[in-house]
Amino acid sequence: MASIKDVAIKAQVSTATVSHVINGTRFVAEETKDKVFSAMEELDYRPNRIARSLRSRKSYTIGLLVPLVAEDTSNFFFMSIANGIEQVLKDNGYNLILSNSNEDVDTERDQIRVFNSQFIDGLIIAPVNGEDCNYEKELSGDYPVVFIDRHPAGLNGDMILVDNRQGTHEAVTTLIKRGHEKIGFITGSLGITTSDERLEGYKEALENHQLPIDENYMKEGPATFQQGYQLAKELHEAKVTALFVANNVMTMGAVSYLQEKEVKVPEEMAIIGYDDYDWMKITSPPLSVVRQPAFELGKAAVEQLLKRVEGSQDEPVEIMLDSELILRGSC
CATH class of the missing domain: 3.40.50.2300 (Response regulator)
Structure with missing residues (x-):
């Protein structure tokens, strides 16, 4: 196993400098740090974390x-x-x-x-x-x-x-500007701030465009694929023309329903989901989403x-x- 001395020789610095880099006990120039870290990686050197913790009173x-x-x-x-x-x-x-x-x-x-x-x-x-x-x-x-x-x-x-409210507000506003007035909202269980904020963003977008808030267009249930499927079915039967689905797993369920019933997207039903994963890029057509960083x-x-x-x-x-x-x- 490599030692701290081996790292020092490899990096062409003193063992004290290596120690300072590892423990953060003194300023060391970035160029020198890079040399030490590179040497540690090449030699597969791992500091003794127990000893390090005892010295610094930190566990890292x-x-x-x-x-x-x-x-x-x-x-x-x-x-x-x-x-x-x-x-x-x-x-x-x-x-x-x-x-x-x-x-x-x-x-x-x-x-x-x-x-x-x-x-x-x-x-x-x-x-x-x-x-x-x-x-x-x-x-x-x-x-x-x-x-x-x-x-x-x-x-x-x-x-x-x-900012969940802002992302949802922007998505629903986009649907409104594209001519949709009957917009369904599917969410997992409320009471979690992220879910509540997305619902608030949905309502605010409707209010800002003088559209009524219809409780029949807002569907809540456990965040599962099956519930996404079922709630999309209910909203489709309620004649909404667009869906905003407030989480990823329920988006999957909603898309599955639309595909199974051969609902034309976006001609017959527009849809925007939440979170951005690779599967959303390969649906037909690719899915619009609100991406979280x-x-x-x-x-x-x-x-x-x-x-x-x-x-x-x-x-x-x-x-x-x-x-x-x-x-x-x-x-």
């Missing part, structure tokens, strides 16, 4: 807690967030521990308690957003926390969010968390990232 480990559900393809969204987080952590010498709340409040509390018993430097969490959540009680560890994607009610802390959200979250880990005492921040309407052939 960050926790990530997200609500993954087996049948929900939005898991790709959270994995994209994790990729953004990992990229920044790798550049800064940190590791990531991923945990799953399974969209369940009790499981979420249990997982936070597990993190409290471990030696982590910080936690990034996409909250379940249950009505009875009491994060002040569970988050009692002496580490900073950054919330992502969802805004827990009554909590003042660092938040990195996506998942990777960028992960990077912004961990950059804010590392500021806290390094001792920043600034006021809590709320960063709102823009979503993006991507128009293809379905509307």
